Amino acid sequence: MAAQPDTAALDRLIAERLDALLPQKLAELRAAKTPSMTIISTKGTLDWAYPPFILASTAGAMGWDVSMFFTFYGLGLLRKDISDLKVSPLGNPGMPMKMPFGPDWFKGINWNIPNAVQAIVPGFETMATALMKQTIQNKGVAGVAELREACIEGGVKLIGCQMTVDLFGYTRDDFIPEVKEYCGAAHFLPMARDADVSLFI
Amino acid sequence: MAAQPDTAALDRLIAERLDALLPQKLAELRAAKTPSMTIISTKGTLDWAYPPFILASTAGAMGWDVSMFFTFYGLGLLRKDISDLKVSPLGNPGMPMKMPFGPDWFKGINWNIPNAVQAIVPGFETMATALMKQTIQNKGVAGVAELREACIEGGVKLIGCQMTVDLFGYTRDDFIPEVKEYCGAAHFLPMARDADVSLFI
Amino acid sequence: MAAQPDTAALDRLIAERLDALLPQKLAELRAAKTPSMTIISTKGTLDWAYPPFILASTAGAMGWDVSMFFTFYGLGLLRKDISDLKVSPLGNPGMPMKMPFGPDWFKGINWNIPNAVQAIVPGFETMATALMKQTIQNKGVAGVAELREACIEGGVKLIGCQMTVDLFGYTRDDFIPEVKEYCGAAHFLPMARDADVSLFI
Numbered sequence: 001m002a003a004q005p006d007t008a009a010l011d012r013l014i015a016e017r018l019d020a021l022l023p024q025k026l027a028e029l030r031a032a033k034t035p036s037m038t039i040i041s042t043k044g045t046l047d048w049a050y051p052p053f054i055l056a057s058t059a060g061a062m063g064w065d066v067s068m069f070f071t072f073y074g075l076g077l078l079r080k081d082i083s084d085l086k087v088s089p090l091g092n093p094g095m096p097m098k099m100p101f102g103p104d105w106f107k108g109i110n111w112n113i114p115n116a117v118q119a120i121v122p123g124f125e126t127m128a129t130a131l132m133k134q135t136i137q138n139k140g141v142a143g144v145a146e147l148r149e150a151c152i153e154g155g156v157k158l159i160g161c162q163m164t165v166d167l168f169g170y171t172r173d174d175f176i177p178e179v180k181e182y183c184g185a186a187h188f189l190p191m192a193r194d195a196d197v198s199l200f201i
Numbered sequence: 202m203a204a205q206p207d208t209a210a211l212d213r214l215i216a217e218r219l220d221a222l223l224p225q226k227l228a229e230l231r232a233a234k235t236p237s238m239t240i241i242s243t244k245g246t247l248d249w250a251y252p253p254f255i256l257a258s259t260a261g262a263m264g265w266d267v268s269m270f271f272t273f274y275g276l277g278l279l280r281k282d283i284s285d286l287k288v289s290p291l292g293n294p295g296m297p298m299k300m301p302f303g304p305d306w307f308k309g310i311n312w313n314i315p316n317a318v319q320a321i322v323p324g325f326e327t328m329a330t331a332l333m334k335q336t337i338q339n340k341g342v343a344g345v346a347e348l349r350e351a352c353i354e355g356g357v358k359l360i361g362c363q364m365t366v367d368l369f370g371y372t373r374d375d376f377i378p379e380v381k382e383y384c385g386a387a388h389f390l391p392m393a394r395d396a397d398v399s400l401f402i
Numbered sequence: 403m404a405a406q407p408d409t410a411a412l413d414r415l416i417a418e419r420l421d422a423l424l425p426q427k428l429a430e431l432r433a434a435k436t437p438s439m440t441i442i443s444t445k446g447t448l449d450w451a452y453p454p455f456i457l458a459s460t461a462g463a464m465g466w467d468v469s470m471f472f473t474f475y476g477l478g479l480l481r482k483d484i485s486d487l488k489v490s491p492l493g494n495p496g497m498p499m500k501m502p503f504g505p506d507w508f509k510g511i512n513w514n515i516p517n518a519v520q521a522i523v524p525g526f527e528t529m530a531t532a533l534m535k536q537t538i539q540n541k542g543v544a545g546v547a548e549l550r551e552a553c554i555e556g557g558v559k560l561i562g563c564q565m566t567v568d569l570f571g572y573t574r575d576d577f578i579p580e581v582k583e584y585c586g587a588a589h590f591l592p593m594a595r596d597a598d599v600s601l602f603i
Contacts, residue, residue, distance in 0.1 A: 010211070013208070014215055017212060017216065017219075018215075021215075021216055022219075025219055025220065025223055026223075029224060029227070043295060044295025045293065045295040048295070072248070072251070073293070076295060085295070086294035086295070088292045088293065088294050089292075090291055090292035091291060091292030125294055163342065166340055167337070167340045167342060184259070185255055185256055185259040185260075186263060189236075189238070189256070189259060189260055189398070190236075192238075192398045193236050193398055198398050198399075198400065199400075200252070200400040200401060200402050
């Protein structure tokens, strides 16, 4: 027959053990959990396509659960052909790009010329885009389409914002078939809540 | 009279039960907690006013605790009259806006014309703003002032950055009376720490 | 000799005590933990240098563990001399800067003139930068270099993105010696996961 335990003593013991064990148990639970990240991808230029795709493909390759929500200008990054992405140094005096080819003296030239000149030179944006693509290629950095492919291979979930599809006059057929889900903020927010890291890019 | 428990056996038992019960108890605690989000809203243009207000009003409608900290250019979103917000396609070649009216061939035109042309056409920004407003209205998407109102109705806490008020020469009278609190980063950071999701927009 | 405890009764007791104690124990653990923040700093202009340095220096002064990852255009903020940072109102119609000196009627002038004028006035960016610096100084707000110094004094960890160093043709000698670490996204993501707050700026 079981003895009656001393409840007060047991309470104290349980509280003590909890103090002693909880940090370790929580750390174990955390270590056992797959890390997760959600990214709200809102920009549609060549340069700003890099941060979300680099972060997501890296996390995907590390085995993280990653969901990307493409909304606003970022939705364009899900189009079938994204070879037309452009970069504009206009209004971004922080862009420190140097000439990607030519003799050394030429390579030292920062091609982010003043806005006053950029704005009146037809095709400056096209030239800036070509120069950035060349720089990226010279340095062995992957292109945006390749990084998107790496995201898909790494199991990153690509989600389109349905409101933006409607607002910008897209149809779902404009996007790659790997986009399995279209939803709105109400559906996305709980994913962000559950994630270890959530970034608005 | 209470029996003396076998401490070592009890320790093992408590550790075992903790292993078995902790994940479920943590999930219960989490489910019982109101989700929360903080948003640092830093941009003051018509287009970039949408993401913070859409995310916050959606979360508010879902019963989340939401605090928005309006700082830098974002502070202007708290002004009484925000009908003057503008959008500029300059320096944003990722803006895919199509003509919001007219015959079909006209609607297919992407009005994000090259910077070289934009920059020298007086009033281009005004035209772009009008076209975007028309597109938004055509699609039945709420205006920025309505979304801000929805935030207020959903219990979203609107907080102004006092340093920005001073820096940009505003007075508190410039802002809607629903802004109950003005503070700085030191006051806001602990709110971000406590939130499930924190976004810098 | 120890009595044999009633296992089922003990299980119930342990579950009950866990329910009662867990919220408080978790709160205690949390209160005992140093708050932490990671910031991904991606922009390189004078105005956008403020948010990461203000948030990081404030958190550092409050005793938080803060790590800043400088990547893309943000890497330039780690250069030895950052007195050349510029601001451009081009493409940012949300910039509400008033004249920082002169008689009252002059101070009321918003110098964010239309893009069409900005773009064709040589040196407009330089003038805008000078006016913003004057405004900042008039209001007693610290300069960017001072804020970076405050970050270092507050123990904020400054980390450079190695891929960006290569892409933009920098050498580590271009940066302040307080940058002790250069790494990539794979190294940074686990830091973000462990942090209470992670922001992409």
